[in-house]
Amino acid sequence: MRLCFIVERVYRQDGMPLRVAEQLLDWGHEVDLLEPDATVAGLGEPAGRPYDAWVLKTVSEGPGLSLLEAAAATGVATINDVRAIRRVRDKAVAAAWARVHGLPSPTTWFVTHRRLLEQIPQSEYPLVVKPANGSRGRDVRLLLRRAEIDDLDLGDTGDCFLLAQRFVPNNGWDVKLYNTGSGIHAVRRPSPLGRRVGAPDRPIRVTEELRRLALEVGRLYGLDIYGVDVIGTERGWMVVDVNDFPSFGQIPGAPAVVAESILRIAGRAVAARPVSA
Ligand SMILES: Nc1ncnc2c1ncn2[C@@H]1O[C@H](COP(=O)(O)OP(=O)(O)OP(=O)(O)O)[C@@H](O)[C@H]1O
Ligand SMILES: [Mg+2]
Numbered sequence: 001m002r003l004c005f006i007v008e009r010v011y012r013q014d015g016m017p018l019r020v021a022e023q024l025l026d027w028g029h030e031v032d033l034l035e036p037d038a039t040v041a042g043l044g045e046p047a048g049r050p051y052d053a054w055v056l057k058t059v060s061e062g063p064g065l066s067l068l069e070a071a072a073a074t075g076v077a078t079i080n081d082v083r084a085i086r087r088v089r090d091k092a093v094a095a096a097w098a099r100v101h102g103l104p105s106p107t108t109w110f111v112t113h114r115r116l117l118e119q120i121p122q123s124e125y126p127l128v129v130k131p132a133n134g135s136r137g138r139d140v141r142l143l144l145r146r147a148e149i150d151d152l153d154l155g156d157t158g159d160c161f162l163l164a165q166r167f168v169p170n171n172g173w174d175v176k177l178y179n180t181g182s183g184i185h186a187v188r189r190p191s192p193l194g195r196r197v198g199a200p201d202r203p204i205r206v207t208e209e210l211r212r213l214a215l216e217v218g219r220l221y222g223l224d225i226y227g228v229d230v231i232g233t234e235r236g237w238m239v240v241d242v243n244d245f246p247s248f249g250q251i252p253g254a255p256a257v258v259a260e261s262i263l264r265i266a267g268r269a270v271a272a273r274p275v276s277a
Helices: 015-026 064-073 082-089 091-100 114-119 146-151 208-221 254-272
Strands: 002-006 030-034 053-056 077-079 108-111 127-131 141-143 162-166 173-179 184-190 202-204 226-233 236-244
Touching: 002 015, 002 064, 015 030, 015 053, 015 254, 053 064, 053 254, 064 077, 064 082, 077 254, 082 091, 082 208, 082 236, 091 108, 091 162, 091 208, 091 236, 108 114, 114 146, 173 208, 184 208, 208 226, 208 236
Parallel strands: 002 030, 002 053, 053 077
Antiparallel strands: 108 162, 127 141, 127 162, 173 184, 173 226, 184 202, 226 236
């Protein structure tokens, strides 16, 4: 296979996705790394032999997604599918998609600036306020009552749009579900909003219910390699976040498994290509 990995600046030193690329090289595949911050990239005119697939682990507001979309426009397979990434990269779109497709998920409002939070009735509180383009738990805040709006510390959120979401009552643990493209894994992690902050992450057993939920999320969003954050409630699991291509911390052997998945997805796309005359 011939693959192009778009590597965003923050991932140049990171385990993922470079370890996946290294694994593919070890297996004898051709892998080019494209660093959008370091290389000018020709658009729509691939020099020489085209790639079988392009791979991206996105960062919010990074240049990689434009390049991946440009690659997809030439008909090449991408991992993940660019439309699926667009559905989750903006948490507003992801929240709407979850609700409209019947996934159990909290009521969510789109808020362009903090003053608008006053329009949400006190009866909807507590609220979780987070940046629509957030990741890594950045600037996720719990707002207990409207009187706290003025004091809300939005951190580095600056001018970006916000989501306000009904707080899902929980026992302080999140479950991070991961799909490597070949199997579902679950890790228990302390919620940044709860009393267990600082406790270590721990892999847990994937129940049939969790497995089905994870697969359903992938199917609904169109993702192959992804993560889902869920919270256990008295009425079952609630989905609070979906991410394309997570880092798979705590999942042993993830780079090799993800590499295999990429080969399989790319192989499927190659097999489906129309035969040129
Ligand atoms: N509506 C909610 N109700 C209860 N807890 C929430 C809610 N939304 C977010 N949280 C808590 O905050 C955490 C981080 O929120 P979210 O996943 O939306 O942000 P993130 O920036 O993507 O964080 P991460 O990268 O850690 O997943 C969740 O895993 C959960 O513990
Ligand atoms: Mg999350």
